[in-house]
Amino acid sequence: MKKLLISTAMLVVPFTAIADELSEDRVKQLVLEAIRENPGIVFEAARLFEEQQQANQAQAAAQVLADERDALERDPNAPVLGNPEGDVTVVEFFDYNCPYCRQVKPHMEALLAADPNVRVVYREWPILGEGSVFAARAALASRKQGKYVAFHWAMMDLNGRAEEASVIRVAESIGLNIAQLRRDMDAPEIDEHIQTSMRLSRAIGFSGTPSFVIGDSLAPGLIEADQMIAMVNQTRAAN
Structure with missing residues (x-):
C-alpha cells in the first residue's frame, strides 16, 4: 500500500519532496488532498504501479531463465x-x-x-x-x-x-x-x-x-x- 501511495504522491508532489523521505502519514495527507482535487489521479497511480510490478516480474523471470536454462532444457x-x-x-x-x-x-x-x-x-x-x-x-x-x-x-x-x-x-x-x-x-x-x-x-x-x-x-x-x-x-x- 505504501508503494502505491508513494506512486500517487509522485504524480502531484515535487520529486525533491519525495526524496526527503516523507512519513507515511504525510504521504497519505498529500494523496488525500490530491484526490480531492483530481480523483482520476488514483487510476493513473494504480496504472503506473501495475506497470512497475510487471516490469519487475519480467526482469526477475528473465534472470531465472538465464540462471536455470540447463535445468529447464537439458x-x-x-x-x-x-x-x-x-x-x-x-x-x-x-x-x-x-x-x-x-x-x-x-x-x-x-x-x-x-x-x-x-x-x-x-x-x-x-x-x-x-x-x-x-x-x-x-x-x-x-x-x-x-x-x-x-x-x-x-x-x-x-x-x-x-x-x-x-x-x-x-x-x-x-x-x-x-x-x-x-x-x-x-x-x-x-x-x-x-x-x-x-x-x-x-x-x-x-x-x-x-x-x-x-x-x-x-x-x-x-x-x-x-x-x-x-x-x-x-x-x-x-x-
Missing part, C-alpha cells in the same frame, strides 16, 4: 519428445488432471508434426491433488519400460479424473508391467523430477498449468499450435 531426468537434438526447446509444465493440458494435446502433436527440428521437454507438475501425484509418478516410472510417450498420450486422452484406478487402467491398456511400475514409482529420481518442477515453476512465477517456456518467452495458459509454431520460429531466428 535435465537428463526430464522426458523429451520430438527431436532430441533439435535447435529449439519447448518446455511444458503440466498436470494430468488439468483440462487445459488435455486440450493442448492436439496442438502439441501439430507442433511436433510441423517442425522436425523442435524438442519438447515435459515437466510433470502435479498440483491438482493426490490423483495428479500418482499419475505423474506412474508416467515417470513408465520410462523404465520405455513407454513414457505412449503412457503420456494415453493419459491426455483419459476421460474423467486421473486417480489410482484410472491411471492403472491406462497403464494396463498400453502393456505396462504393473508390478514393476509400482516399484519404479518410488525411485528417487521421480522425487527429484517433481521437486525440480516445483522449484522451477515457483522461481519463474507460474501459477497454473499448462505453462510453457519457449526460448526467452513465457506462455502461461493454453496456447494453440499456430502460436507455438510462431514462438518457436521467433526463438530460432533470434538464435
Whole structure:
C-alpha cells in the first residue's frame, strides 16, 4: 500500500519532496488532498504501479531463465519428445488432471508434426491433488519400460479424473508391467523430477498449468499450435 501511495504522491508532489523521505502519514495527507482535487489521479497511480510490478516480474523471470536454462532444457531426468537434438526447446509444465493440458494435446502433436527440428521437454507438475501425484509418478516410472510417450498420450486422452484406478487402467491398456511400475514409482529420481518442477515453476512465477517456456518467452495458459509454431520460429531466428 505504501508503494502505491508513494506512486500517487509522485504524480502531484515535487520529486525533491519525495526524496526527503516523507512519513507515511504525510504521504497519505498529500494523496488525500490530491484526490480531492483530481480523483482520476488514483487510476493513473494504480496504472503506473501495475506497470512497475510487471516490469519487475519480467526482469526477475528473465534472470531465472538465464540462471536455470540447463535445468529447464537439458535435465537428463526430464522426458523429451520430438527431436532430441533439435535447435529449439519447448518446455511444458503440466498436470494430468488439468483440462487445459488435455486440450493442448492436439496442438502439441501439430507442433511436433510441423517442425522436425523442435524438442519438447515435459515437466510433470502435479498440483491438482493426490490423483495428479500418482499419475505423474506412474508416467515417470513408465520410462523404465520405455513407454513414457505412449503412457503420456494415453493419459491426455483419459476421460474423467486421473486417480489410482484410472491411471492403472491406462497403464494396463498400453502393456505396462504393473508390478514393476509400482516399484519404479518410488525411485528417487521421480522425487527429484517433481521437486525440480516445483522449484522451477515457483522461481519463474507460474501459477497454473499448462505453462510453457519457449526460448526467452513465457506462455502461461493454453496456447494453440499456430502460436507455438510462431514462438518457436521467433526463438530460432533470434538464435
